[in-house]
Amino acid sequence: MTNLNFVKLNTVCERITDGSHYSPVGIDNGLPMLSVKDMEHNGFSYLDCKYISEEEYDKMLRNDCVPLLNDVLIAKDGSYLKHVFVIKEEKKQAILSSIGILRPNLKKISPDYLKYYLHSNSVKETVAKKYVSGSALPRIILKNFGEIDIIYKPLLEQQKIAKVLSDLDAKIELNNKINAELEAMAKTLYDYWFVQFDFPNANGKPYKTSGGKMVWNEELKREIPEGWEVKELGNELSIQRGISYKSSEIKGDGVSMISLNSFNLDGTYKPEGIKKFSGKYAEKNLISEGDLLIAITDVTRNADIIGKAIIVPDYYSELVISMDIAKVIPSKKLTESYLMMLFNSNHYHNYIKWYASGTIVLHLNLDGMFWYKAEIPPKELLYEFDKIYKSISKRIAETKKQNQELASLRDWLLPMLMNGQVTVGGYEVENSELGMVAEDKVEYKKS
Template sequence: MTRSVAAIKEFAIGIFDGPHATPKPSEDGPIFLGIKNVTDEGRLDFSEIRHVSEADFAKWTRRVKPQQGDIVFSYEATLHRYACIPDGFEGCLGRRMALVRPDLRKVDPRFLLYFFLSPIWRAKMEAITITGATVNRIPLTTVPNTEVSLPGLREQVAIAEILSAYDELIENNRRRIALLEEAARMLYREWFVHFRFPGHEHVKVFDGLPAGWERCKVGDLLELRYGKALKEENRTGGPIPVYGSSGIIGTHQTALAAGPTIVVGRKGNVGSVYWSPVDLWPIDTAYFVPREQADLWLYLALPSAGFQNTDSGVPGLNRNFAYSRNLIRPPESLRRTFIDTVEPMFAQRTALENYNKKLAQGRDLLLPRLMNGDIAV
């Protein structure tokens, strides 16, 4: 089919950047959309939100207010992050964020998002990236004049339908994974916080604890071992997940630690807790628990230990501080019963995660071929 070759500005109503500053902190209000809210896979992530007050919102949207169908992207520091603004979004662009407003008569927003995620566009952006002493930057004055080759609107819609089918399956599986995790956490709270474990009616309570339970320190249960630095350019890609304090941040060919095990955030996302069912490489912003000490009860118990140090003068999570935190330890038999109960949930979670990896691989194989026109639709 015929493709149109033109500068990206010919397919867009406009390309706008956000404010070059940060608003005063606000407890609520519209979203201040930052780089951390956009994933590498092209999704918006609102697990951590910064707000802008209603009073300041007009100031921060004076240049542009994101609307449904806009493609937001990062142009400085962390590059190559793109996402499509959904219906009902109320927020403004954060620092180092910009957006493309598609001309709907010429381009389908979903297609444009996939195009921006493709190797074709990435190569064009890398060719114009300015390498700085501290951060890299895509010059926004050059982006509008970058030439692209796009198919007709009907073909764009067809391509977007094919690729979005993969992403919808992936997103459905993510929701199922979240439900499985929440079910396990609810069961943990029922048994070990509210003390409504199997047979609790027949167990006496002494000093606020069921008989056979005891108060202990985190240091009595585990050792926190340091992760090891592994820069992004040194990650070879492969079957081994690389963990930081914000979760999986890449892959590698070799492992530093054996799984299944627990990862605890040391710097950055301090006190975060992750379960890795497989061998892994935790980097130096995280601790890991030796495999022989890690189990699902401990994974679900650790968030209640309160690792978030409130002393702003102390960066990161100190091991001795972590070891000093309190936990309640149930009898070993009950701990084992709980693990046996939740293990099928986590096995299903792992199966869904593996399925999502295959779906993502399939989508990523199709993406460049569809964008190049190698596959007719």
């Protein structure tokens, strides 16, 4: 390992501060006022943020609570340093004190290099020991945060290191966008066939639009295609519950376990949510690729996950589910793909939320699912949709698996590049290609 040169964070930053300690009154339409809950991996989510008036924004601007181009923002309160990102585009937006602002001196340090450095496990461990207070809501104390040691390298070397890591992140982000488009494609097809009833008729034309016969269904109080059945789901499926476990059984080695943390808010699968279960389980507790799983507990404020469904991908040789999850076993009249799209639809989710109860943790009364009256399309139509869905799902699973590999490479490279065990040779900082793992122009050399 090469000799490392350390400098204090406050010697390479022009300013270390946080957002507003005063929270203005929100309005329906205005400028974003963002907190740590709005932070994501590479920027802000504006879906559920607060908005403030121009006058309040001007106050925030005067008090330096508005992030500027190249500022490095850190999650300061709660899950500190969970999110660290660089402001790449100036917008009229203000932030609250749960977010820290680091304003790099661009002549001394690359904002992206600083971002990745703060993502490293060694820095997070140091911060946890020396710069965090509070138990219920831990937060970084910025007063002394500038005393953190930074591994300092020449600016061009910083930029090369940041470019290697950011190219990996860019490829991950591109894959995420591809998957979002594929998921939207599957949802659109479901809506087109099973909500608008424009599935292909015998001539390959949209059924309802082409004059396909619709009949009134008294139970649903609306028309459905002729020949479709309506049944309570309890008549067409059964449930297998997950495993109860102790916290001591969730550790390093063991069988992979899907838990509540494996669900994204939109009902899609989150690979990084997998736990390792070291306790005992029976053969009957194992689940397989293609099985349908639903969330039967929820800790989100708005019951975002309760009742949502995922289909098990083909990542794992052995897999179990936690007590927060249940496996849904459909009859031969239904398919996992059809039920998954139904369970993740807005209509069904708004219905099933009323069967969840609890204060801190919501628990689902499965009677709500059993009592739900659903259209049962002809088996041939379900199988045709299932075939298309599986093709889309396979592509999504492959891309997610690739992202896991890319993230593992990035996380391995991060400390190695920072401490000089691996160096980057022949890499052009302006290179903008997004390769799978590394470009031809990149050489990773062990020192």
